[in-house]
Structure formats: structure tokens, C-alpha cells
Amino acid sequence: MRENEILLIVGAGHAGAELAVAARQQGWLGRIDLIGDEAMLPYQRPPLSKAYLHGAASFESLALRPASAYEAARVQVHSDAQLVQIDRAGHRVHLQDGRVMPYTKLALCMGGRPRTLVLPGLDAGAKPRNLHYLRTLTDADAIRAGLKEGARLVVLGGGYVGLELAASARKFGAEVTVIEALPRVLARVTGAQVAAFYEAVHREAGVQLRTGLSVERAELADDGAITALVCASGERIAADIVVAGIGMLPNVELAQAAGLAIDGGIVVDAFSQTSDPDIFAAGDCTAHHSALYNRHIRLESVPNALEQARAAASALCGKPKPNHAVPWFWSDQYDLKLQMVGLSQGHDACVLRGDPASRRFIAFYLKEGVVIAADAVNRPADFMLAKRLVAAGVRVDGPALGDESVSLKDRLPASPAAPATVAQLG
Numbered sequence: 001m002r003e004n005e006i007l008l009i010v011g012a013g014h015a016g017a018e019l020a021v022a023a024r025q026q027g028w029l030g031r032i033d034l035i036g037d038e039a040m041l042p043y044q045r046p047p048l049s050k051a052y053l054h055g056a057a058s059f060e061s062l063a064l065r066p067a068s069a070y071e072a073a074r075v076q077v078h079s080d081a082q083l084v085q086i087d088r089a090g091h092r093v094h095l096q097d098g099r100v101m102p103y104t105k106l107a108l109c110m111g112g113r114p115r116t117l118v119l120p121g122l123d124a125g126a127k128p129r130n131l132h133y134l135r136t137l138t139d140a141d142a143i144r145a146g147l148k149e150g151a152r153l154v155v156l157g158g159g160y161v162g163l164e165l166a167a168s169a170r171k172f173g174a175e176v177t178v179i180e181a182l183p184r185v186l187a188r189v190t191g192a193q194v195a196a197f198y199e200a201v202h203r204e205a206g207v208q209l210r211t212g213l214s215v216e217r218a219e220l221a222d223d224g225a226i227t228a229l230v231c232a233s234g235e236r237i238a239a240d241i242v243v244a245g246i247g248m249l250p251n252v253e254l255a256q257a258a259g260l261a262i263d264g265g266i267v268v269d270a271f272s273q274t275s276d277p278d279i280f281a282a283g284d285c286t287a288h289h290s291a292l293y294n295r296h297i298r299l300e301s302v303p304n305a306l307e308q309a310r311a312a313a314s315a316l317c318g319k320p321k322p323n324h325a326v327p328w329f330w331s332d333q334y335d336l337k338l339q340m341v342g343l344s345q346g347h348d349a350c351v352l353r354g355d356p357a358s359r360r361f362i363a364f365y366l367k368e369g370v371v372i373a374a375d376a377v378n379r380p381a382d383f384m385l386a387k388r389l390v391a392a393g394v395r396v397d398g399p400a401l402g403d404e405s406v407s408l409k410d411r412l413p414a415s416p417a418a419p420a421t422v423a424q425l426g
């Protein structure tokens with residue numbers, strides 16, 4: 001590492017901001033450039049569907065770090081700067097505004113973009129003024145402007161972002177309908193009991209939750225705004241605002257055009273290195289091999305973005321520390337803090353500890369007696385223990401996990417055992 005070496009980080013979000021500051025802390029001597037195509041300093045995205053949307057968090061509180069932190073770390077932040085091409089042979093990148101920036105090491109932290117809604121009745125080239133997506137601060141501001149008492153909000157997609165948005169919108173007294181094509185909400189990410197609990201909570205809060213319903217077309221007013229969504233059943237759901245929360249596409253195209261390995265995301269190893277030793281990547285735009293689940297995964301979570309960024313920073317500074325963190329995530333809806341660890345797909349048993357009616361419980365997902373994931377609702381202390389159980393990857397007495405008279409601590413292995421990978425089971 002020398003003073004004339006340049007670390008160029010593209011994407012000023014959770015991963016990019018962390019990588020920039022961590023690289024300096026880990027001893028990167030040369031220049032650090034952080035470029036991002038948004039207008040503001042890196043900010044937190046999770047509050048956009050939660051506290052910021054319903055007004056409990058201010059714009060100022062969203063910043064990940066104050067400007068002084070980047071100055072102190074000697075990180076040059078370039079806002080409103082969009083990468084358009086990576087020239088690997090020349091070790092430089094091209095920006096939209098014509099600038100060409102050199103690098104010694106490049107880090108791609110470009111996140112993703114919302115999947116767009118394609119429906120008969122909608123013109124692919126023109127977005128109706130009352131159709132929104134939720135990824136950026138600008139998106140959140142546009143949605144917030146339409147959330148008024150009695151406004152009819154239709155949310156397409158019953159994933160976390162859609163449900164958090166529904167909960168926030170109820171605080172404004174909006175009439176909220178959530179349409180989910182699958183038979184239950186949170187189908188991709190959680191088990192049936194936890195989904196049923198959240199469905200009941202939303203219905204109690206006055207949300208019209210419509211599962212197993214697919215939207216067939218949109219009806220538009222003369223000015224192009226959506227007036228209603230027409231379902232396959234023929235039902236017509238009137239709308240003043242529509243938000244499509246139907247998933248995210250990782251921003252991989254520029255990496256792909258540059259010839260980097262892609263497999264659902266930019267492929268990285270445990271050090272966040274891509275198939276080019278001079279290019280690293282971190283966050284939502286990456287895919288990696290999970291040693292625990294023995295398969296390729298792409299995660300959309302702040303903890304993953306931060307862990308991958310830190311792994312990249314240490315590798316870039318010649319102090320490699322592999323990232324084997326167990327995936328985790330959280331979601332805030334109403335008075336409920338949901339914390340999830342691990343990936344529950346493929347579980348063969350679910351054990352509940354605590355009664356969902358008390359709004360404090362934890363669901364353990366097991367595969368052949370090994371806890372592969374857990375969802376904790378308003379049980380932060382148990383969540384910390386569940387994280388250790390999932391990471392340990394050892395067989396437990398499944399039904400006993402539900403016995404509240406026995407401490408969860410007693411279920412943990414005395415010393416860290418070599419964890420079984422989930423793929424080794426069954």
C-alpha cells in the first residue's frame with residue numbers, strides 16, 4: 001500500500017460509506033474517492049418506510065455520518081456523480097458527466113433499484129404521477145406528500161417494505177389496501193405462523209389485506225394517474241396513491257459489461273473480492289457463497305452491507321478478515337420489532353417460544369433438529385441467543401426450545417462446535 005494508490009468506491013450508500021471510512025481506519029494511505037449518484041451524503045435507508053415516512057425521524061437524522069466524519073477520514077465524497085463504464089484494462093471509470101477517474105482498487109457498492117410494475121394499461125415509458133416505488137429519500141418524500149387522512153393507498157406486494165409502508169400510512173389515517181399475489185404475506189422470508197401473526201396485526205390496524213390476489217390491469221384518468229387496479233377476479237380497487245413494493249433488482253449491469261463474474265449479483269468471496277483482484281464489491285449488488293447454507297445467496301440487508309464493506313476494507317489494507325457473518329435483518333411495524341436471523345427456507349419444523357397473542361414471541365426454524373433461522377418479535381435478548389444458536393449449527397432438542405421455564409442459554413453449546421452446514425443435513 002502506497003500513498004499514490006487510489007481507492008475508488010462507487011455507490012454512496014450503507015456499504016460504500018462504511019468501506020470508505022473503514023479503509024482509512026484500517027490504514028489505507030492513498031486517496032479515497034466515494035462517488036454516488038444521489039444528491040446528498042450517504043443516508044440510512046431503513047427509516048424511509050418507517051420513522052422517516054411517518055414523521056418520527058427528521059431528514060437530518062438520516063445521515064449515516066456528518067460531513068466532518070468524511071473530512072476527518074480524508075474521503076473525497078462526489079455526490080450527483082454517476083458511473084457509466086468501468087475500464088478494467090485502463091484502471092479507470094467513466095462518469096455520466098464525462099469525467100474519467102483512475103483507480104488502483106475499485107469497490108462497487110451500487111445497491112439495487114426497485115423492480116418496476118408492468119401491467120396492461122400502463123405505458124412502459126411514462127410513470128403515472130401517483131405510482132411510486134420506495135428506495136430513495138426522494139421516493140419517500142413523494143409518497144409522504146400523498147399520505148393524508150382518508151387517502152386511498154394501494155400497496156402492491158406484502159413483503160417487509162410494503163407492510164412497513166402500510167403500518168406507517170395508517171398513522172396518517174390513510175385507507176390502506178395491501179395486495180399480495182401469493183397466499184400469504186412475507187412468503188419469501190418467513191414461516192407461516194409469523195406471517196399469520198403479521199396478517200392479523202395489520203387487519204386489526206385497519207389495513208385491507210388481500211392475499212392470493214393478482215392485479216391484471218390498471219385504469220387511468222385522463223391525466224395519466226391510476227384511478228383503480230383491476231384484479232384477475234374482476235374486482236376493482238380504487239386508488240389515490242399506488243406503491244409497488246414488488247422486489248429489487250441488483251445493479252450489476254456495469255460490472256457485467258466489464259466482464260466480472262455475475263450470479264444473481266456480483267460474485268464476491270468472503271473478502272468481498274470479485275473475479276478481478278483489483279475490484280471489490282459489497283452490499284445488495286453482490287452474491288456470495290454462504291458457508292453456513294452451502295449455497296450462493298444474495299442478501300438485502302444493512303448488516304450484510306456493513307460486514308462485506310468491513311471485510312473489503314481489511315483485505316484492501318493487507319489485513320484480510322473473512323466475513324462469515326450469519327445473515328440477519330430487522331423490521332419495525334406498529335409497536336413490533338421483528339428481528340430475523342438465518343434463512344428459514346427448507347425448514348422442516350417450527351417451534352414457537354411465547355404466545356403470539358402477547359406480541360412477544362420467537363419462532364425457531366429447524367431442519368433435522370438444527371436451528372437454521374429464527375424470527376423474534378419484541379424479544380431482543382432472546383434474539384441475541386438465537387443468533388448464537390443459528391451460528392453454532394448444532395442439533396438441539398427442538399420441542400424444548402418452546403419451554404419458557406428453561407433458559408435459552410442452556411440450549412447453547414458449551415463451546416463453539418464446528419457448525420454443520422445446512423446443506424449437510426438431509
Ligand SMILES: Cc1cc2nc3c(=O)[nH]c(=O)nc-3n(C[C@H](O)[C@H](O)[C@H](O)COP(=O)(O)OP(=O)(O)OC[C@H]3O[C@@H](n4cnc5c(N)ncnc54)[C@H](O)[C@@H]3O)c2cc1C
Pocket residue numbers: 010011012013014015016035036037038045046047048049081082083084109110111112134135136161251282283284285299300301302303305328329330331332
Ligand atoms: C424502504 C426500505 C427499508 C429497508 N429496511 C431495512 C431494514 O429494516 N433492515 C435492513 O437490514 N435493511 C433494510 N433495507 C435494506 C437496506 O436498506 C439495504 O440492504 C442497504 O441499503 C444496502 O446497502 P448498499 O450500500 O448495498 O445499497 P444502497 O444503500 O442502496 O446504496 C447504493 C448506492 O449506490 C448508488 N448507485 C447505484 N448505481 C450507481 C452508479 N452507476 N453510479 C453512482 N452511484 C450509484 C445508489 O444511488 C445508492 O445511493 C431497507 C431498504 C429499503 C429501500
